Amino acid sequence: MLIIGEKLSIIAKRVREAMMKKDKGPIQEIAVRQWKEGSGIIDANIGPAEDGGEELMKWMVTTIQEVVPLPVCLDTTNASAIEAGLQVHNNEWGSPLINSTSNDPERFPILELAAKYKCRVIGLTVGKGGLPADAEERAGIAAEIMARAMEYGVPLEDIYLDPLVLQIATSQDHAAKVIDAIKMFQEMNDPAMKTVVGLSNISNGCPRHIRPILNKYYFLMLMNAGLTSAIADAHEMAEALKEKQLFDDVLAGKQIDDAEKMKEIKKTIEVIMGNTLYAHSYLEM
């Protein structure tokens, strides 16, 4: 399981301020922490970065790689900022990952970059026409992305298919559909296609105390479905892995000693699978 550390995102206030001031301290501190916690790639999410995106991405990549021997995930919609990042990326630590291309023609130039710089790229299974309705539609879009990747000369083993995790609080039925999509994606090539999710989005909009619970158990369910990587909180995922045996026992219908934990796992599985309607207090019911 490859964890792409999610914490260097412009959405976080501390990170945004450091990016604006070009203050290396907080960026490097967070990068190192994520590396120590088990991240295999560090995500650098600079947002749309319409002004000065090139400079910012270059600065992020070099700042991160100064202290961490890992590749960087270049996360922005600005293609020229991605290219700027690729030019300075130190491939000694592994090839960079681009986040992302999709089935939207505006995102095709990303594939050109992936071919030119021989790097990995996330294929988000959305088209121009909005969100996919189910696992089948996601797989259909994945097939188009794969065909286009071959056309552009990007090897399929460099593609990470992303089914797009949606918020459980507002789109509960998609939680299980994404798990199905992860299974379907793997079948689409031999060797199996690689997969990735933006994991924490599952619990976006949920109360703070239940977010890690949803994140952890959703991660384990996706892992059981064959997920290869996740953009996630490495610390949280390490915690999840510690609980994997317990989780699998509960899933197999076994009793576990910790009754509270068992209830928490069972209820979360029911909500993720759509057998119980989600509410913020679902654990208390």
Added chain:
Amino acid sequence: MAFTAPKETYSGKVYSVTIGTGDSAVTFGGENVLPFHAFEGITPSRPVIAVEIQDVAPADWPETVRKPYEAVSNDPVAWAKFCQDELKARAVALRLVGTHPDRENRSPEDAVRTVRDVLAAIRVPLIILGSNHAEKDSAVLIAVAEAAKDRNCIIGKAQEANYKTIAAAAMANNHKLIAMSELDINLSKQLNILISQMGFEKERIITDPMCSALGYGLEYTYSVMERIRLAALTQNDTTMQQPLLGDVGMYVWKVKETSAAEADLPHWGALEERGIAWEAETASALLIAGAELLIMRHPRAIRAVETLIDELV
């Protein structure tokens, strides 16, 4: 081989709720099947339509729906009696719209007087609604819930912002409670959970997923109601088994289609018929989606929906 119609069976059941007292009490809910699927299970009660009145004269209602109440609508007591005696309403819904700070801003004491007078004048169950101003409703509904103690009314509407005080008032005075959330099934469930966590029995809640008129988002209300009913029946979700309210009248009689003059829009057809049809259509759709309790305004729209119910039960 004889044909056997396929039948669905469900694991859950909608709570049966009784409002009012004595011979005039009415009961709704109680079914263990989708709306009107009597052939698959039990449907012990027919849906109830409450006729809406308000504490101040309905100057803001369109002419079509003002006219039938012209003689009585200056006085909530006369209006309530008219609904009970002339329209044979099975329940009356009194909306205390005059308490809204942007309207007449009537005090909780004024509201208490109105509620007392109306309760003294009618036998049929009363639904007591605030003005949908979260803060003011807290004060008003606490006062009127006490004034209506033991009459087994429905008090509403409790929302995320004010449910604690309103639920406590309904609980202390033995009323039922409307819990309203804004067109979101997950928030609707959450509000029911929060209210029951206060110790308010979940069997005494009526869920209002928020209404909308035909042409103005009715499909959202329809879909939320339908999904609530499916969660109640197929998932046996005890936090979603409350009867559903369609607060139809107030949403229908403010849309353009129920008030635009025939002279301006001749291709829209006769104004009066149009408005009545709009209310009846909206109400019928929500009945099919799962509403067990409707609040409506126009006597002819109500009659049309009652006839539809007669044919469906």
